[in-house]
Amino acid sequence: MVESSPPAEASAGRGGDLAAGKPVGAVINCILILRYLAGAGTSIRLTQVARDLGLNPSTCFNILQTLVAEKFVLFERTSKTYRIGYGVLDIARSAAITGGDVGVIRPAMQQIAQEHGVTVSLWRRVSEARMLLILLTPSPKQTRIQMSIGQRLPLLVGASGRAMAAFAGLDDSDLERHFREVRWNRPVSFDAFMQDIREARQRGWAVDNGDYASGTVSISAPIFDEGGIPVLACTATMFANQYTASAATRLAKDLCEITAAASPISGSLR
Secondary structure, three states: OOOOOOOHHHHOOOOOOOOOOOOOHHHHHHHHHHHHHHHHOOOEEHHHHHHHHOOOHHHHHHHHHHHHHOOOEEEEOOOOEEEEOOOHHHHOHHHHHHHOOHHHHHHHHHHHHHHHOOEEEEEEEOOOOEEEEEEEEOOOOOOOOOOOOOOEEEOOOHHHHHHHHOOOOOOHHHHHHHHHOOOOOOOOOHHHHHHHHHHHHHHOOEEEEOOOOOOEEEEEEEEEOOOOOEEEEEEEEEEHHHOOHHHHHHHHHHHHHHHHHHHHHOOOOO
């Protein structure tokens, strides 16, 4: 049974004009739950969500189940906990196109950083040969991997560069020219690099296993514009001792979910 009125704190601090009609308690409770999970940074049990928000547990459960069905919330069966889902990116699409706010992708990046213990970065291609770091979400579990917002790197650097190069439509001569501009930490042949590009095209994500930065592994998935050209790359970076093939596959799956949801709003994520 849905509550007919919101908890007292639900309507506090709202700037909208409610004089034209009665606020709908279920809608306000839904918004409260989404905001709560987005700010939690971890998975939460039903009882804690209901207690912290002052909601009836039955009402809270019904709202959460509806949000799970619509992919705004994810339910983890083993731990019986809830966390914010990637579907929130879809609802943010219109606002992002209007406002051009790169922050709409931040909650999903923070979620991956928290769950996988990695640093997640968003890179924008700013020219034929360069990309720019525009967003960074380090993991609270991990010693910080040093990166700086505004940092510029050659286009083909690391997993981000491979992810972009795999789908950028560059011919082999252009790829080789850009490849020669990179100062690799570990010598890489152009043939081996091209094999990495072919594998990235097949699976939809790229990996750099210490070729650019010693002791680290990066996994990256591209974000496409309306023309199917990669304009951004979402990249997770970890220390080499964290890396396993199975962990990389799980991490890549989560990255690809973010980039697939973000591609329709890529015009504003610049």
